[in-house]
Amino acid sequence: MGEDLTKASAPAKASEDKPEGEEKLAATKGGEPRPEDSGREECQKQRDEYLAGWQRARADFLNYKKEEMERMAEILKYGAEEMVLKFLPILDNFEIAEKKLLNKDDENIKGFLLIKNQILDFLKNHGVEGIKAIGEKFDPNWHEVVEEVADNGSPQAIVEEVQKGYKINNRLLRASKVKINKIN
Amino acid sequence: MSKVIGIDLGTSISKMASIVNGEPKCLDSREGSVLIPSIVALAKSGERLVGDLAKRQAVTNPKNTIFAVKRFIGRRFSDPEVQKELKRLPYETRERSDGGVEIKLGEGWHTPIEISSMVLQKIKADAEEKLGGKVDAAVITCPANFDDSQRKATKTAGEVRSCRIQCSKNH
Numbered sequence: 001m002g003e004d005l006t007k008a009s010a011p012a013k014a015s016e017d018k019p020e021g022e023e024k025l026a027a028t029k030g031g032e033p034r035p036e037d038s039g040r041e042e043c044q045k046q047r048d049e050y051l052a053g054w055q056r057a058r059a060d061f062l063n064y065k066k067e068e069m070e071r072m073a074e075i076l077k078y079g080a081e082e083m084v085l086k087f088l089p090i091l092d093n094f095e096i097a098e099k100k101l102l103n104k105d106d107e108n109i110k111g112f113l114l115i116k117n118q119i120l121d122f123l124k125n126h127g128v129e130g131i132k133a134i135g136e137k138f139d140p141n142w143h144e145v146v147e148e149v150a151d152n153g154s155p156q157a158i159v160e161e162v163q164k165g166y167k168i169n170n171r172l173l174r175a176s177k178v179k180i181n182k183i184n
Numbered sequence: 185m186s187k188v189i190g191i192d193l194g195t196s197i198s199k200m201a202s203i204v205n206g207e208p209k210c211l212d213s214r215e216g217s218v219l220i221p222s223i224v225a226l227a228k229s230g231e232r233l234v235g236d237l238a239k240r241q242a243v244t245n246p247k248n249t250i251f252a253v254k255r256f257i258g259r260r261f262s263d264p265e266v267q268k269e270l271k272r273l274p275y276e277t278r279e280r281s282d283g284g285v286e287i288k289l290g291e292g293w294h295t296p297i298e299i300s301s302m303v304l305q306k307i308k309a310d311a312e313e314k315l316g317g318k319v320d321a322a323v324i325t326c327p328a329n330f331d332d333s334q335r336k337a338t339k340t341a342g343e344v345r346s347c348r349i350q351c352s353k354n355h
Contacts, residue, residue: 067205140233144240156228171216175240183228 080126081168088166088174091119095164123166131165133158133176142167144175148182155183186320189311191304193324193338195254198222200307202315213310220310224302225249226290234306246274248289256285256296257341258334300341 094116101109120130131142138145138156142165151159158178165176189211192199198220201210213220215236225238226248233241242249255269261279270277276288286293304324311319324342326335 064205138241138244140227140237140240145242145244148244180244 077127077169078171080128081173084123084126084128084166084168084173087123091116091123092163094119127169128166128173129168131167131176133161133165133178138178138180142172142175143178143180145180146177147179149179151181153181155181157181186318187311187315188321188323189308189315189319190323191307191325191342193254193300193304193341194222195252196222198303198307200311202311204315211311211314213307214313220303220307221251222254222300222303223249223251224253224289224299230290232302234302247276250275250287250289250299253287253296253299256287257300258331258337259285261285297337297341300338304342 098113098116103109104113123129133143135153136143136158137154138158143158144165146162149159151157153159158180160179161176162179163174163177166173187202190201190208192201199210199218200213200220201208203209210218212218213235217236220235221239223235223238223242225233225241225245227233227241228245238249242251252269252273256266256277259266260283261267261277262283266285278286278288278293280286280295285296287296287299288294289299304322308319308322322342324338326338330338
Protein backbone atom coordinates (compact mmCIF):
# COMPACT_ATOMS: atom_id res chain seq x y z
CA MET A 1 0.00 0.00 0.00
CA GLY A 2 2.93 2.27 0.82
CA GLU A 3 4.20 2.66 -2.73
CA ASP A 4 0.73 3.47 -4.04
CA LEU A 5 0.05 6.02 -1.38
CA THR A 6 3.18 7.97 -2.30
CA LYS A 7 1.43 8.70 -5.55
CA ALA A 8 -1.51 10.01 -3.58
CA SER A 9 0.65 12.76 -2.11
CA ALA A 10 1.22 14.24 -5.60
CA PRO A 11 -1.93 16.48 -5.66
CA ALA A 12 -0.66 18.51 -2.71
CA LYS A 13 2.34 19.52 -4.80
CA ALA A 14 0.13 20.22 -7.81
CA SER A 15 -1.82 22.83 -5.85
CA GLU A 16 1.40 24.76 -5.16
CA ASP A 17 2.18 25.13 -8.88
CA LYS A 18 -0.24 27.85 -9.86
CA PRO A 19 -0.91 28.31 -13.60
CA GLU A 20 0.92 31.18 -15.27
CA GLY A 21 -2.28 33.15 -16.06
CA GLU A 22 -3.40 33.01 -12.49
CA GLU A 23 -0.19 34.65 -11.23
CA LYS A 24 -0.59 37.46 -13.78
CA LEU A 25 -4.17 38.12 -12.68
CA ALA A 26 -3.13 38.35 -9.06
CA ALA A 27 -0.38 40.83 -10.01
CA THR A 28 -2.78 43.15 -11.87
CA LYS A 29 -4.98 43.47 -8.78
CA GLY A 30 -1.97 44.40 -6.63
CA GLY A 31 -2.35 41.33 -4.40
CA GLU A 32 -6.00 42.04 -3.43
CA PRO A 33 -8.18 38.89 -3.68
CA ARG A 34 -11.06 39.11 -6.16
CA PRO A 35 -14.32 37.13 -5.74
CA GLU A 36 -13.61 34.99 -8.85
CA ASP A 37 -10.13 34.16 -7.47
CA SER A 38 -11.55 32.77 -4.22
CA GLY A 39 -14.01 30.70 -6.27
CA ARG A 40 -11.13 29.35 -8.34
CA GLU A 41 -9.10 28.52 -5.22
CA GLU A 42 -12.08 26.66 -3.81
CA CYS A 43 -12.38 24.68 -7.07
CA GLN A 44 -8.66 23.88 -7.04
CA LYS A 45 -8.88 22.74 -3.44
CA GLN A 46 -11.77 20.46 -4.31
CA ARG A 47 -9.93 19.20 -7.39
CA ASP A 48 -6.90 18.29 -5.26
CA GLU A 49 -9.11 16.53 -2.72
CA TYR A 50 -10.88 14.53 -5.40
CA LEU A 51 -7.61 13.62 -7.12
CA ALA A 52 -6.06 12.45 -3.85
CA GLY A 53 -9.22 10.53 -3.02
CA TRP A 54 -9.22 8.85 -6.43
CA GLN A 55 -5.55 7.92 -6.11
CA ARG A 56 -6.14 6.43 -2.66
CA ALA A 57 -9.18 4.49 -3.90
CA ARG A 58 -7.08 3.19 -6.81
CA ALA A 59 -4.29 2.12 -4.45
CA ASP A 60 -6.83 0.44 -2.17
CA PHE A 61 -8.34 -1.35 -5.16
CA LEU A 62 -4.94 -2.65 -6.32
CA ASN A 63 -4.19 -3.88 -2.81
CA TYR A 64 -7.63 -5.47 -2.55
CA LYS A 65 -7.07 -7.21 -5.90
CA LYS A 66 -3.74 -8.59 -4.68
CA GLU A 67 -5.22 -9.83 -1.40
CA GLU A 68 -8.20 -11.32 -3.21
CA MET A 69 -5.82 -13.27 -5.49
CA GLU A 70 -4.02 -14.62 -2.42
CA ARG A 71 -7.36 -15.55 -0.84
CA MET A 72 -8.47 -17.32 -4.01
CA ALA A 73 -5.21 -19.30 -4.10
CA GLU A 74 -5.86 -20.32 -0.47
CA ILE A 75 -9.45 -21.33 -1.30
CA LEU A 76 -8.27 -23.42 -4.25
CA LYS A 77 -5.72 -25.16 -2.06
CA TYR A 78 -7.89 -25.79 0.99
CA GLY A 79 -11.41 -25.24 -0.37
CA ALA A 80 -12.16 -28.95 -0.39
CA GLU A 81 -11.57 -29.07 3.38
CA GLU A 82 -15.22 -28.51 4.37
CA MET A 83 -16.53 -31.02 1.87
CA VAL A 84 -13.94 -33.66 2.77
CA LEU A 85 -14.65 -33.21 6.49
CA LYS A 86 -18.32 -34.01 5.88
CA PHE A 87 -17.30 -36.98 3.75
CA LEU A 88 -14.98 -38.53 6.36
CA PRO A 89 -17.74 -40.21 8.46
CA ILE A 90 -18.67 -42.25 5.35
CA LEU A 91 -15.08 -43.38 5.06
CA ASP A 92 -15.07 -44.16 8.80
CA ASN A 93 -18.01 -46.50 8.27
CA PHE A 94 -16.04 -48.27 5.52
CA GLU A 95 -13.15 -48.70 7.99
CA ILE A 96 -15.49 -50.09 10.68
CA ALA A 97 -17.13 -52.46 8.19
CA GLU A 98 -13.69 -53.63 6.99
CA LYS A 99 -12.59 -54.41 10.55
CA LYS A 100 -15.70 -56.56 11.11
CA LEU A 101 -15.20 -58.62 7.94
CA LEU A 102 -14.36 -62.24 8.53
CA ASN A 103 -13.76 -63.54 5.02
CA LYS A 104 -11.78 -60.98 3.04
CA ASP A 105 -11.19 -63.43 0.16
CA ASP A 106 -14.81 -63.35 -0.91
CA GLU A 107 -15.22 -61.72 -4.37
CA ASN A 108 -18.03 -59.45 -3.21
CA ILE A 109 -15.97 -58.30 -0.25
CA LYS A 110 -12.99 -57.63 -2.51
CA GLY A 111 -15.22 -55.43 -4.67
CA PHE A 112 -16.40 -53.59 -1.57
CA LEU A 113 -12.81 -52.94 -0.51
CA LEU A 114 -11.94 -51.74 -4.01
CA ILE A 115 -14.61 -49.05 -3.67
CA LYS A 116 -12.96 -47.94 -0.44
CA ASN A 117 -9.56 -47.76 -2.19
CA GLN A 118 -11.15 -45.79 -5.00
CA ILE A 119 -12.42 -43.22 -2.48
CA LEU A 120 -8.98 -43.06 -0.87
CA ASP A 121 -7.34 -42.50 -4.28
CA PHE A 122 -9.81 -39.74 -5.04
CA LEU A 123 -9.01 -38.04 -1.73
CA LYS A 124 -5.28 -38.48 -2.30
CA ASN A 125 -5.60 -36.66 -5.63
CA HIS A 126 -7.11 -33.77 -3.67
CA GLY A 127 -4.20 -33.68 -1.23
CA VAL A 128 -5.92 -35.67 1.53
CA GLU A 129 -3.80 -38.28 3.28
CA GLY A 130 -4.31 -40.49 6.31
CA ILE A 131 -2.23 -39.83 9.44
CA LYS A 132 0.04 -42.65 10.56
CA ALA A 133 -0.85 -43.75 14.05
CA ILE A 134 -0.27 -47.34 15.21
CA GLY A 135 3.30 -47.85 16.41
CA GLU A 136 4.10 -44.13 16.19
CA LYS A 137 4.89 -41.98 19.23
CA PHE A 138 1.96 -39.83 20.36
CA ASP A 139 2.18 -36.34 18.86
CA PRO A 140 -0.53 -33.82 19.90
CA ASN A 141 -0.06 -32.06 16.55
CA TRP A 142 -1.69 -35.02 14.79
CA HIS A 143 -3.19 -37.31 17.44
CA GLU A 144 -5.78 -37.01 20.20
CA VAL A 145 -5.65 -39.42 23.12
CA VAL A 146 -8.90 -41.00 24.22
CA GLU A 147 -7.47 -43.63 26.56
CA GLU A 148 -4.27 -44.85 28.17
CA VAL A 149 -3.69 -48.60 28.20
CA ALA A 150 -1.04 -50.85 29.73
CA ASP A 151 0.95 -52.43 26.92
CA ASN A 152 4.41 -53.90 26.54
CA GLY A 153 5.45 -51.34 23.93
CA SER A 154 7.39 -48.13 24.47
CA PRO A 155 5.77 -45.41 26.61
CA GLN A 156 3.47 -42.98 24.79
CA ALA A 157 3.42 -45.26 21.74
CA ILE A 158 0.09 -45.54 19.95
CA VAL A 159 -1.38 -49.01 20.42
CA GLU A 160 -4.81 -48.57 18.90
CA GLU A 161 -6.49 -46.17 16.52
CA VAL A 162 -10.12 -45.47 17.44
CA GLN A 163 -10.80 -43.03 14.62
CA LYS A 164 -8.52 -42.42 11.67
CA GLY A 165 -7.08 -38.93 11.26
CA TYR A 166 -6.48 -37.09 8.00
CA LYS A 167 -4.41 -34.17 6.74
CA ILE A 168 -4.89 -32.01 3.66
CA ASN A 169 -1.81 -30.59 1.92
CA ASN A 170 0.13 -31.39 5.10
CA ARG A 171 -2.31 -29.37 7.25
CA LEU A 172 -4.39 -31.13 9.89
CA LEU A 173 -7.91 -31.91 8.76
CA ARG A 174 -8.95 -34.19 11.63
CA ALA A 175 -6.74 -35.49 14.42
CA SER A 176 -6.70 -39.25 14.78
CA LYS A 177 -8.23 -40.52 18.03
CA VAL A 178 -5.88 -43.00 19.60
CA LYS A 179 -5.15 -45.16 22.62
CA ILE A 180 -1.60 -44.88 23.90
CA ASN A 181 0.68 -46.88 26.13
CA LYS A 182 0.90 -45.75 29.74
CA ILE A 183 4.11 -44.32 31.15
CA ASN A 184 5.08 -46.54 34.06
CA MET B 185 3.36 -1.47 11.67
CA SER B 186 2.06 -2.74 15.01
CA LYS B 187 -1.46 -4.18 15.12
CA VAL B 188 -4.27 -4.25 17.64
CA ILE B 189 -6.32 -7.39 18.26
CA GLY B 190 -9.49 -8.15 20.15
CA ILE B 191 -9.49 -11.23 22.38
CA ASP B 192 -12.52 -12.98 23.75
CA LEU B 193 -10.86 -14.72 26.70
CA GLY B 194 -13.39 -17.38 27.56
CA THR B 195 -13.52 -19.89 30.41
CA SER B 196 -13.26 -22.87 28.08
CA ILE B 197 -12.76 -21.34 24.61
CA SER B 198 -11.07 -18.15 23.43
CA LYS B 199 -11.23 -16.29 20.15
CA MET B 200 -9.29 -13.50 18.51
CA ALA B 201 -10.18 -10.92 15.90
CA SER B 202 -8.63 -7.96 14.18
CA ILE B 203 -9.44 -5.37 11.55
CA VAL B 204 -8.37 -6.82 8.20
CA ASN B 205 -8.85 -4.56 5.15
CA GLY B 206 -11.11 -2.30 7.18
CA GLU B 207 -13.39 -5.15 8.24
CA PRO B 208 -13.44 -6.99 11.60
CA LYS B 209 -12.43 -10.60 11.09
CA CYS B 210 -11.98 -13.60 13.38
CA LEU B 211 -8.49 -15.03 13.01
CA ASP B 212 -7.56 -18.72 12.87
CA SER B 213 -5.06 -20.20 15.27
CA ARG B 214 -1.89 -21.92 14.05
CA GLU B 215 -3.86 -25.16 14.19
CA GLY B 216 -6.37 -23.74 11.70
CA SER B 217 -9.28 -23.26 14.06
CA VAL B 218 -11.15 -20.09 15.05
CA LEU B 219 -11.90 -21.58 18.46
CA ILE B 220 -8.90 -21.83 20.75
CA PRO B 221 -9.39 -23.96 23.90
CA SER B 222 -8.34 -21.97 27.00
CA ILE B 223 -6.23 -24.90 28.18
CA VAL B 224 -2.58 -25.00 29.24
CA ALA B 225 -0.70 -28.25 29.78
CA LEU B 226 2.72 -29.47 30.63
CA ALA B 227 3.19 -32.56 28.46
CA LYS B 228 4.90 -35.65 29.80
CA SER B 229 7.82 -34.75 27.52
CA GLY B 230 8.17 -31.49 29.50
CA GLU B 231 6.90 -29.32 26.68
CA ARG B 232 4.33 -26.62 27.43
CA LEU B 233 1.22 -26.95 25.28
CA VAL B 234 -1.57 -24.42 24.87
CA GLY B 235 -4.91 -24.64 23.08
CA ASP B 236 -5.83 -27.56 20.83
CA LEU B 237 -2.57 -29.42 21.50
CA ALA B 238 -3.16 -29.26 25.26
CA LYS B 239 -6.71 -30.49 24.80
CA ARG B 240 -5.63 -33.49 22.69
CA GLN B 241 -3.49 -34.90 25.48
CA ALA B 242 -5.78 -33.98 28.39
CA VAL B 243 -7.06 -37.53 28.93
CA THR B 244 -3.62 -38.91 29.67
CA ASN B 245 -2.35 -35.96 31.66
CA PRO B 246 -5.19 -34.60 33.83
CA LYS B 247 -3.00 -33.39 36.69
CA ASN B 248 -0.97 -31.15 34.42
CA THR B 249 -3.74 -29.95 32.11
CA ILE B 250 -5.12 -26.70 33.44
CA PHE B 251 -8.48 -25.41 32.27
CA ALA B 252 -11.26 -23.05 33.43
CA VAL B 253 -8.83 -20.77 35.32
CA LYS B 254 -10.99 -17.79 34.45
CA ARG B 255 -13.27 -18.87 37.27
CA PHE B 256 -10.42 -18.17 39.75
CA ILE B 257 -9.19 -14.91 38.30
CA GLY B 258 -9.31 -12.14 40.89
CA ARG B 259 -11.07 -14.39 43.41
CA ARG B 260 -10.06 -15.54 46.87
CA PHE B 261 -9.48 -19.21 47.66
CA SER B 262 -12.13 -19.05 50.39
CA ASP B 263 -14.75 -17.72 47.95
CA PRO B 264 -17.72 -20.18 47.98
CA GLU B 265 -17.80 -20.12 44.14
CA VAL B 266 -14.12 -21.14 44.03
CA GLN B 267 -14.63 -23.87 46.62
CA LYS B 268 -17.52 -25.27 44.57
CA GLU B 269 -15.39 -25.36 41.44
CA LEU B 270 -12.33 -26.87 43.10
CA LYS B 271 -14.24 -30.08 43.85
CA ARG B 272 -14.62 -30.76 40.12
CA LEU B 273 -11.04 -30.20 39.05
CA PRO B 274 -8.40 -32.90 38.48
CA TYR B 275 -5.43 -30.57 38.99
CA GLU B 276 -3.94 -29.46 42.31
CA THR B 277 -4.66 -26.06 43.83
CA ARG B 278 -3.81 -24.33 47.11
CA GLU B 279 -4.33 -21.06 48.92
CA ARG B 280 -1.71 -18.39 48.33
CA SER B 281 -0.29 -16.28 51.17
CA ASP B 282 -2.41 -13.32 50.00
CA GLY B 283 -5.58 -15.44 49.99
CA GLY B 284 -5.71 -16.04 46.24
CA VAL B 285 -5.67 -19.33 44.33
CA GLU B 286 -2.49 -21.07 43.20
CA ILE B 287 -2.40 -23.90 40.64
CA LYS B 288 0.21 -26.62 40.30
CA LEU B 289 1.63 -27.11 36.83
CA GLY B 290 4.54 -29.54 36.71
CA GLU B 291 6.76 -28.76 39.67
CA GLY B 292 5.83 -25.10 39.90
CA TRP B 293 2.88 -23.20 41.33
CA HIS B 294 1.23 -20.56 39.20
CA THR B 295 -1.44 -17.92 39.72
CA PRO B 296 -4.56 -17.91 37.51
CA ILE B 297 -3.16 -14.69 36.00
CA GLU B 298 -0.01 -16.51 34.89
CA ILE B 299 -2.00 -19.39 33.39
CA SER B 300 -4.28 -16.94 31.54
CA SER B 301 -1.24 -15.05 30.31
CA MET B 302 0.06 -18.29 28.75
CA VAL B 303 -3.19 -18.57 26.77
CA LEU B 304 -2.93 -14.91 25.79
CA GLN B 305 0.69 -15.36 24.75
CA LYS B 306 -0.30 -18.16 22.38
CA ILE B 307 -3.15 -16.03 20.97
CA LYS B 308 -0.78 -13.11 20.48
CA ALA B 309 1.86 -15.28 18.76
CA ASP B 310 -0.76 -16.82 16.45
CA ALA B 311 -2.19 -13.39 15.61
CA GLU B 312 1.29 -12.04 14.80
CA GLU B 313 1.89 -15.00 12.50
CA LYS B 314 -1.48 -14.52 10.82
CA LEU B 315 -1.31 -10.74 10.48
CA GLY B 316 2.37 -10.65 9.61
CA GLY B 317 3.20 -7.89 12.09
CA LYS B 318 3.86 -7.22 15.73
CA VAL B 319 0.82 -7.07 18.00
CA ASP B 320 1.44 -4.65 20.85
CA ALA B 321 -2.07 -3.86 22.03
CA ALA B 322 -5.22 -5.80 22.68
CA VAL B 323 -8.78 -5.38 23.85
CA ILE B 324 -9.80 -8.25 26.13
CA THR B 325 -13.43 -9.04 26.90
CA CYS B 326 -14.71 -9.38 30.45
CA PRO B 327 -18.09 -10.71 31.55
CA ALA B 328 -20.48 -8.04 32.78
CA ASN B 329 -20.55 -9.62 36.25
CA PHE B 330 -16.76 -9.32 36.74
CA ASP B 331 -15.91 -7.05 39.64
CA ASP B 332 -13.03 -4.57 39.69
CA SER B 333 -10.43 -7.03 41.00
CA GLN B 334 -11.35 -9.60 38.33
CA ARG B 335 -11.08 -6.94 35.63
CA LYS B 336 -7.70 -5.79 36.94
CA ALA B 337 -6.46 -9.39 37.08
CA THR B 338 -7.53 -9.98 33.45
CA LYS B 339 -5.73 -6.81 32.42
CA THR B 340 -2.62 -7.89 34.32
CA ALA B 341 -2.70 -11.27 32.55
CA GLY B 342 -2.51 -9.45 29.23
CA GLU B 343 0.23 -7.12 30.38
CA VAL B 344 2.42 -9.99 31.63
CA ARG B 345 3.06 -10.84 27.98
CA SER B 346 4.24 -7.29 27.10
CA CYS B 347 0.96 -6.46 25.48
CA ARG B 348 -0.71 -3.10 26.12
CA ILE B 349 -4.29 -3.76 27.14
CA GLN B 350 -6.40 -0.88 25.97
CA CYS B 351 -9.60 -1.60 27.85
CA SER B 352 -11.86 -4.39 28.93
CA LYS B 353 -15.36 -4.57 27.58
CA ASN B 354 -18.41 -6.17 29.03
CA HIS B 355 -19.99 -9.00 27.12
